[in-house]
Amino acid sequence: MTTTQDEAQIVVNPWLARTAVIEAIRPEIEAVATFRLKFTDSLLAEQYRFRPGQFNMLYVPGCGESAISLSGSPTLNGHHLVHTIRFVGRVTEAISNLRVGDRVGVRGPFGSAWPIDCCKGRDVIIIAGGIGLAPLRPAIYSFMENRSDFGRIVLLYGARSPELLLYADELDSWRAGGIEVQLTVDQADDSWQGAVGVVPLILDRLAGLKPDQTEVMMCGPEVMMHYCAQSAMKRNIPKRSIGLSIERNMQCAVGLCGHCQLGSVFVCRQGPVFRYDAIESLLRVRDF
Amino acid sequence: MIGDVYFLERSKLQAVLDELAGAEYELIGPRVDQEAIVYDRIERVEDLPQGWTDEQSPGHYRLKRSEDEALFSYVIGPHSWKKYLFPPLVNVMSSRREADGWTMKDELIEPKRFALIGVRACELAAIAVQDRVFNSDAYVDPVYAKRRENLFIVAVNCTQAAATCFCTSMGTGPRCSSGFDLALTELPEGFVVEVGSSAGQELVRGLGLGQATELNLQVAESRRQIAVTQITRKLDTDGLRDKLLSRLEHPQWDNVAERCLSCANCTMVCPTCFCSSVDDVTDLTNDEVVRQRRWDSCFNFDFSHISGGPVRYQTRSRYRQWLTHKLATWIDQFGTSGCVGCGRCITWCPVGIDMTQEVAAICSDVERS
Numbered sequence: 001m002t003t004t005q006d007e008a009q010i011v012v013n014p015w016l017a018r019t020a021v022i023e024a025i026r027p028e029i030e031a032v033a034t035f036r037l038k039f040t041d042s043l044l045a046e047q048y049r050f051r052p053g054q055f056n057m058l059y060v061p062g063c064g065e066s067a068i069s070l071s072g073s074p075t076l077n078g079h080h081l082v083h084t085i086r087f088v089g090r091v092t093e094a095i096s097n098l099r100v101g102d103r104v105g106v107r108g109p110f111g112s113a114w115p116i117d118c119c120k121g122r123d124v125i126i127i128a129g130g131i132g133l134a135p136l137r138p139a140i141y142s143f144m145e146n147r148s149d150f151g152r153i154v155l156l157y158g159a160r161s162p163e164l165l166l167y168a169d170e171l172d173s174w175r176a177g178g179i180e181v182q183l184t185v186d187q188a189d190d191s192w193q194g195a196v197g198v199v200p201l202i203l204d205r206l207a208g209l210k211p212d213q214t215e216v217m218m219c220g221p222e223v224m225m226h227y228c229a230q231s232a233m234k235r236n237i238p239k240r241s242i243g244l245s246i247e248r249n250m251q252c253a254v255g256l257c258g259h260c261q262l263g264s265v266f267v268c269r270q271g272p273v274f275r276y277d278a279i280e281s282l283l284r285v286r287d288f
Numbered sequence: 289m290i291g292d293v294y295f296l297e298r299s300k301l302q303a304v305l306d307e308l309a310g311a312e313y314e315l316i317g318p319r320v321d322q323e324a325i326v327y328d329r330i331e332r333v334e335d336l337p338q339g340w341t342d343e344q345s346p347g348h349y350r351l352k353r354s355e356d357e358a359l360f361s362y363v364i365g366p367h368s369w370k371k372y373l374f375p376p377l378v379n380v381m382s383s384r385r386e387a388d389g390w391t392m393k394d395e396l397i398e399p400k401r402f403a404l405i406g407v408r409a410c411e412l413a414a415i416a417v418q419d420r421v422f423n424s425d426a427y428v429d430p431v432y433a434k435r436r437e438n439l440f441i442v443a444v445n446c447t448q449a450a451a452t453c454f455c456t457s458m459g460t461g462p463r464c465s466s467g468f469d470l471a472l473t474e475l476p477e478g479f480v481v482e483v484g485s486s487a488g489q490e491l492v493r494g495l496g497l498g499q500a501t502e503l504n505l506q507v508a509e510s511r512r513q514i515a516v517t518q519i520t521r522k523l524d525t526d527g528l529r530d531k532l533l534s535r536l537e538h539p540q541w542d543n544v545a546e547r548c549l550s551c552a553n554c555t556m557v558c559p560t561c562f563c564s565s566v567d568d569v570t571d572l573t574n575d576e577v578v579r580q581r582r583w584d585s586c587f588n589f590d591f592s593h594i595s596g597g598p599v600r601y602q603t604r605s606r607y608r609q610w611l612t613h614k615l616a617t618w619i620d621q622f623g624t625s626g627c628v629g630c631g632r633c634i635t636w637c638p639v640g641i642d643m644t645q646e647v648a649a650i651c652s653d654v655e656r657s
Contacts, residue, residue, distance in 0.1 A: 012430065013396050013430055021389065061392075247594050
């Protein structure tokens with residue numbers, strides 16, 4: 001009898017991480033690698049699903065947690081728990097020391113997703129800066145999987161230098177899958193044949209743009225996204241058709257801890273993917 | 289019945305405490321500690337701060353002997369009841385290193401049942417605010433929800449106010465109107481007891497209390513009125529949300545940032561502030577790890593830290609975040625202001641920053657956009 005009562009009172013513990021084992025590690029660019037994980041609980045491994053743009057909290061015991069976007073395929077079995085991680089802080093540096101077979105904790109998925117369904121029958125401009133390509137890759141996979149559902153799809157991707165272009169060896173398969181890929185770097189080397197300069201400049205010059213039929217998705221440094229939004233609007237793309245993913249400190253990921261607030265928004269819940277017109281005024285205020 | 293009013297002789301207050309203790313509540317009430325009135329475990333009426341009152345102003349708090357031997361003739365101290373519903377430190381999960389790697393488990397435990405003795409009107413309002421934050425959405429905080437579910441509240445109406453009080457501006461007091469099981473108004477010879485719930489009714493029935501007399505009610509009302517007239521501090525809440533959010537670059541933010549120490553005292557004493565962080569605590573071998581949630585504050589430098597550094601790297605932006613959240617964006621998030629007008633942030637600010645004055649300075653220039 002007591003047991004029944006206790007069971008009825010169980011409330012989900014939002015801070016409880018579940019163990020996952022590292023199945024593969026793929027070095028990408030400098031200080032960035034992609035980890036493929038699998039939940040040790042086979043039922044959880046079977047049932048886990050996410051939508052492009054969402055994130056997990058990855059946990060290294062003794063070190064802490066970090067919010068990391070999902071960067072694998074949302075539909076390919078065994079490839080749901082894929083994270084491309086830049087080793088930049090305490091937790092991610094601890095992750096960089098882990099090996100295949102080691103375990104981490106995972107909570108998720110959390111947050112909002114890229115509006116893939118809204119893109120059906122429309123053109124899409126995907127804009128990424130640096131590591132910002134990682135949370136967009138699941139969207140790219142989704143587009144390629146049902147390529148005929150969408151119009152023209154363009155990826156505008158910028159990095160500081162050619163050797164810092166993420167997923168460089170995949171770009172050809174994306175081109176083959178019907179994605180126009182345009183690259184730019186801040187600083188070229190002798191071998192670089194592509195554009196030089198910041199991402200908004202290639203958006204300014206993008207030919208054949210149909211503003212009424214276009215959705216924009218962007219992720220990268222806030223300053224890049226700001227100027228890309230300005231450029232898109234200059235080219236008559238409406239604000240409501242511009243989506244962006246932003247970064248804030250996350251601890252609980254369920255709107256209880258307060259860290260990720262941006263004005264009245266909890267980025268972990270209403271975000272990280274927003275419509276530009278929903279947060280434009282907030283992004284304009286310096287260090288708000 | 290709910291709304292019935294009884295009279296409790298002072299000599300019978302211990303019986304109320306005993307009844308609650310007998311029903312397996314842990315009693316929490318006011319007591320004097322380190323020259324302040326704090327909330328802590330109590331067992332007997334003698335534990336209460338009989339004959340003590342407090343004197344408060346910006347950056348100032350002193351305990352003083354009161355003119356009478358009343359038990360509740362103080363206003364409020366640095367503690368709020370949130371420490372029992374939203375504990376300052378709580379274990380949430382743990383990990384253990386085993387042969388094939390880490391295993392992880394839930395650490396949330398069945399909390400004690402608390403009976404809170406001496407909850408003021410502004411504090412009832414603060415609990416109602418935190419109910420919305422932690423306990424009324426798709427994401428419920430199980431730590432809070434469990435503690436809240438088993439709570440018994442004995443409220444006490446204020447019969448005096450501090451210079452820092454402004455509950456009348458926030459519409460939260462000084463009269464306790466709902467959210468309690470019993471509400472007391474202290475008279476020299478005892479208490480007028482208002483019943484606010486069936487649990488409260490049951491407790492009163494067990495004690496065999498008589499109805500309050502007309503005279504009891506008149507005296508109680510006149511004593512409550514003293515608190516109303518003593519509250520002189522004001523916060524103009526008319527259109528406050530829009531005024532603050534349209535003045536995010538007002539020069540007063542720089543002015544207050546020159547005085548603010550970013551010490552986080554205001555957020556620690558605030559009965560509604562809810563920010564927290566989770567830290568790992570390990571044993572010496574690093575094989576046993578507990579994750580502990582602790583109170584955090586938007587005034588801490590690394591609170592907003594992201595890969596490029598803290599978003600709010602200046603005191604100006606952190607004070608602005610606290611004030612605009614408390615009084616403006618909180619309304620968007622939870623349908624209520626985050627401020628209940630208790631004045632703790634004013635009293636316990638080490639440099640005496642008075643948020644009502646800061647708001648007045650920011651909002652006075654109505655033409656500004």
